[in-house]
Amino acid sequence: MRDVSIIGIGQTKVDEHWGRSLRHLANDAVLAAMQDARIEAADALYVGNMLSGVLTGQEHLGALIADFVGLRGIEAVKVEAACGSGAAALRLAYGAVAGGLHDLVIVCGVEKMTDTTHAETTTGLMMAADADWESVHGLTFVSINALLMRRYMYEYGVKHADFAGFSVNAHRNAVGNPNAMYPNPVTVEQFTQARMIADPINLLDSSGIGDGAAAVVLCPTHSAQEYRSEGAVRIRASSMATDAVAVHDRPDPLWLSAVQVSSFKAYQQAGAGPQDIDLLEVHDAFTIMSAMSLEAAGFALRGKGVWLAKDGEIAREGRLPICTMGGLKARGHPVGATGVYQVAEVVQQLRGQAGPNQIPNARLGMAQNVGGSGATVITHILEAQD
Amino acid sequence: MRDVSIIGIGQTKVDEHWGRSLRHLANDAVLAAMQDARIEAADALYVGNMLSGVLTGQEHLGALIADFVGLRGIEAVKVEAACGSGAAALRLAYGAVAGGLHDLVIVCGVEKMTDTTHAETTTGLMMAADADWESVHGLTFVSINALLMRRYMYEYGVKHADFAGFSVNAHRNAVGNPNAMYPNPVTVEQFTQARMIADPINLLDSSGIGDGAAAVVLCPTHSAQEYRSEGAVRIRASSMATDAVAVHDRPDPLWLSAVQVSSFKAYQQAGAGPQDIDLLEVHDAFTIMSAMSLEAAGFALRGKGVWLAKDGEIAREGRLPICTMGGLKARGHPVGATGVYQVAEVVQQLRGQAGPNQIPNARLGMAQNVGGSGATVITHILEAQD
Numbered sequence: 001m002r003d004v005s006i007i008g009i010g011q012t013k014v015d016e017h018w019g020r021s022l023r024h025l026a027n028d029a030v031l032a033a034m035q036d037a038r039i040e041a042a043d044a045l046y047v048g049n050m051l052s053g054v055l056t057g058q059e060h061l062g063a064l065i066a067d068f069v070g071l072r073g074i075e076a077v078k079v080e081a082a083c084g085s086g087a088a089a090l091r092l093a094y095g096a097v098a099g100g101l102h103d104l105v106i107v108c109g110v111e112k113m114t115d116t117t118h119a120e121t122t123t124g125l126m127m128a129a130d131a132d133w134e135s136v137h138g139l140t141f142v143s144i145n146a147l148l149m150r151r152y153m154y155e156y157g158v159k160h161a162d163f164a165g166f167s168v169n170a171h172r173n174a175v176g177n178p179n180a181m182y183p184n185p186v187t188v189e190q191f192t193q194a195r196m197i198a199d200p201i202n203l204l205d206s207s208g209i210g211d212g213a214a215a216v217v218l219c220p221t222h223s224a225q226e227y228r229s230e231g232a233v234r235i236r237a238s239s240m241a242t243d244a245v246a247v248h249d250r251p252d253p254l255w256l257s258a259v260q261v262s263s264f265k266a267y268q269q270a271g272a273g274p275q276d277i278d279l280l281e282v283h284d285a286f287t288i289m290s291a292m293s294l295e296a297a298g299f300a301l302r303g304k305g306v307w308l309a310k311d312g313e314i315a316r317e318g319r320l321p322i323c324t325m326g327g328l329k330a331r332g333h334p335v336g337a338t339g340v341y342q343v344a345e346v347v348q349q350l351r352g353q354a355g356p357n358q359i360p361n362a363r364l365g366m367a368q369n370v371g372g373s374g375a376t377v378i379t380h381i382l383e384a385q386d
Numbered sequence: 387m388r389d390v391s392i393i394g395i396g397q398t399k400v401d402e403h404w405g406r407s408l409r410h411l412a413n414d415a416v417l418a419a420m421q422d423a424r425i426e427a428a429d430a431l432y433v434g435n436m437l438s439g440v441l442t443g444q445e446h447l448g449a450l451i452a453d454f455v456g457l458r459g460i461e462a463v464k465v466e467a468a469c470g471s472g473a474a475a476l477r478l479a480y481g482a483v484a485g486g487l488h489d490l491v492i493v494c495g496v497e498k499m500t501d502t503t504h505a506e507t508t509t510g511l512m513m514a515a516d517a518d519w520e521s522v523h524g525l526t527f528v529s530i531n532a533l534l535m536r537r538y539m540y541e542y543g544v545k546h547a548d549f550a551g552f553s554v555n556a557h558r559n560a561v562g563n564p565n566a567m568y569p570n571p572v573t574v575e576q577f578t579q580a581r582m583i584a585d586p587i588n589l590l591d592s593s594g595i596g597d598g599a600a601a602v603v604l605c606p607t608h609s610a611q612e613y614r615s616e617g618a619v620r621i622r623a624s625s626m627a628t629d630a631v632a633v634h635d636r637p638d639p640l641w642l643s644a645v646q647v648s649s650f651k652a653y654q655q656a657g658a659g660p661q662d663i664d665l666l667e668v669h670d671a672f673t674i675m676s677a678m679s680l681e682a683a684g685f686a687l688r689g690k691g692v693w694l695a696k697d698g699e700i701a702r703e704g705r706l707p708i709c710t711m712g713g714l715k716a717r718g719h720p721v722g723a724t725g726v727y728q729v730a731e732v733v734q735q736l737r738g739q740a741g742p743n744q745i746p747n748a749r750l751g752m753a754q755n756v757g758g759s760g761a762t763v764i765t766h767i768l769e770a771q772d
Binding site for chain 1: 387407409436437439440442443444445446447448449450452453458459460461462463464465466467468474477478481482484485486487488509510512513514515516517518521625626627628629630631635643644647757758761762
């Protein structure tokens with residue numbers, strides 16, 4: 001199979017875009033990525049999206065967006081894997097280019113979550129969980145994560161305040177990201193005093209609901225130079241794994257086995273390990289997800305993920321910078337778009353275009369996108385290309 | 387790229403399965419396909435589905451179904467392209483196997499459309515159209531097709547009764563298909579006297595709403611013999627094309643350009659033309675779609691597609707048998723599953739396992755799945771493997 005590179009990226013600001021519909025947001029991101037890649041056509045468009053059906057009455061986004069961005073006629077589909085939809089679309093596009101099905105593929109993650117009621121959005125997000133066994137009891141995604149966080153605190157003797165570092169780090173990094181929804185710094189004190197959402201998860205444990213779109217352009221590595229003389233980024237690894245959707249079906253609710261499998265498949269493909277990763281975009285939908293992901297992905301021992309936040313190792317200056325552009329927490333989490341934002345941000349870092357948030361000498365970056373409470377996990381490892 | 391073969395198929399009966407949920411239907415089809423292919427594991431599961439979010443409050447079908455069928459952990463995603471979702475999932479799976487990303491992929495199309503209100507289903511189906519420019523005016527999918535049919539009749543001087551042959555043929559073929567939802571023969575007189583749905587489309591122009599699941603198993607052709615000594619079917623061509631979603635955005639509403647592009651790409655890949663096709667599973671969601679598809683795919687001249695039905699050429703004994711197991715009209719149209727049913731039926735024919743519906747000496751079969759009113763078209767050409 002062929003090596004694959006990312007030759008263009010585009011992002012809209014994550015925000016409440018009351019004046020922009022889903023197709024307009026997608027258009028902004030795709031055209032920016034095409035301009036960045038210096039292309040005017042493509043073989044295919046893979047769209048990552050979760051909620052457009054229930055929230056905007058629109059499916060069939062492949063053909064719709066392909067037409068709207070000026071690419072009427074090309075192969076185009078929507079890929080859905082809950083909050084992992086964006087990276088799932090990238091994963092399939094990677095396979096199509098690596099395997100030779102296509103030479104130039106655009107991946108667009110897009111989600112329009114505002115301009116609707118909070119009830120609709122909350123219900124919509126629960127479609128990522130098990131409808132027959134979780135949603136039916138009135139659980140929401142916050143409360144599923146609250147159950148996990150409470151259990152984690154009990155099992156490992158951790159206090160809620162110990163998670164503060166994840167939120168503080170994300171907000172600090174969002175300040176330097178013009179695409180971030182919440183570019184305001186927060187303090188540990190603000191974190192501990194934030195209003196409760198679902199005990200023990202409070203407002204500052206939680207990523208926000210927003211609208212946004214991000215896009216990347218893929219081509220075989222050997223032809224990346226035809227499009228841009230520098231700044232191409234090679235996909236060193238791409239992997240996906242799944243787990244039971246319902247948390248109670250997993251032998252150990254505190255162990256994200258799909259994170260483990262997806263991460264270690266990616267390490268194997270990349271010929272690299274956790275110690276080689278210069279920055280990590282982790283799926284911090286809630287602070288508890290960051291702690292658990294860091295453990296299952298091999299960056300911390302079991303029950304110790306939370307201490308990476310406490311000790312400051314995840315800061316831009318630390319040993320393992322995470323959420324370097326604000327993460328889901330502070331850049332925002334337009335669910336089906338998130339996985340593509342993460343990858344676009346890693347590309348920014350590897351190109352040296354992350355502005356005040358630049359991680360010095362970043363060579364190898366990892367992005368991990370999670371669907372549901374850990375049932376779908378997609379991992380990409382990217383490398384700066386000389 | 388590698389040649390790809392289908393080594394297993396599974397289908398549930400299309401019906402109002404009030405006692406079977408979406409995951410149970412998928413399970414039945416996937417396990418049948420795995421048994422048929424003599425496999426107990428797979429690398430990935432690609433699920434084609436359109437409506438599970440709005441109708442059953444469940445997305446994230448990749449992980450959900452993978453777990454439920456006993457394949458917890460494997461790569462799994464949902465692919466959506468409106469009523470073309472099933473074949474779109476197959477198209478991506480084909481690419482993954484052809485390109486070397488995977489060696490054994492299961493494709494499952496599944497849809498659960500009953501156990502809900504007709505209003506929800508009708509609204510849900512309109513998500514295949516343009517929400518901002520078509521749905522907003524109160525159009526339904528029947529009325530969009532009614533506008534096309536009325537225009538077709540006006541432009542080409544055709545009467546409604548001239549379409550009868552499509553419906554009569556589909557119902558005749560459904561009689562011999564144990565998986566068909568409507569295995570009752572209908573006459574030309576019953577067709578012309580059926581009650582009106584949206585003038586000029588009546589009940590017998592229209593495919594029905596039902597629940598169902600179908601699955602196929604793909605592997606590289608060179609290893610098909612490892613799984614089964616006979617009955618493997620080679621995918622000679624796989625292609626997808628798109629068009630404007632809204633009918634009014636197309637330069638000519640009576641010309642399905644995505645059918646044309648997708649078909650001719652497929653002919654090119656297969657090194658075959660319309661004259662070589664022994665049977666065709668056409669996307670007969672409405673009789674007008676059959677007529678227009680036959681024209682754009684090169685089986686009839688413009689404005690002449692309807693006459694194929696009139697002249698009996700589409701019967702099992704005719705020059706171009708279509709909808710050989712009942713088609714969308716009479717096998718039933720569980721939208722996201724339909725494209726996989728079509729392909730499974732072509733496999734039955736090429737294996738010589740179509741029972742009373744067997745097309746003698748069938749060597750080359752074509753299946754064409756359409757999303758929306760022609761905005762996404764996926765074509766597969768299959769060949770009997772010696």
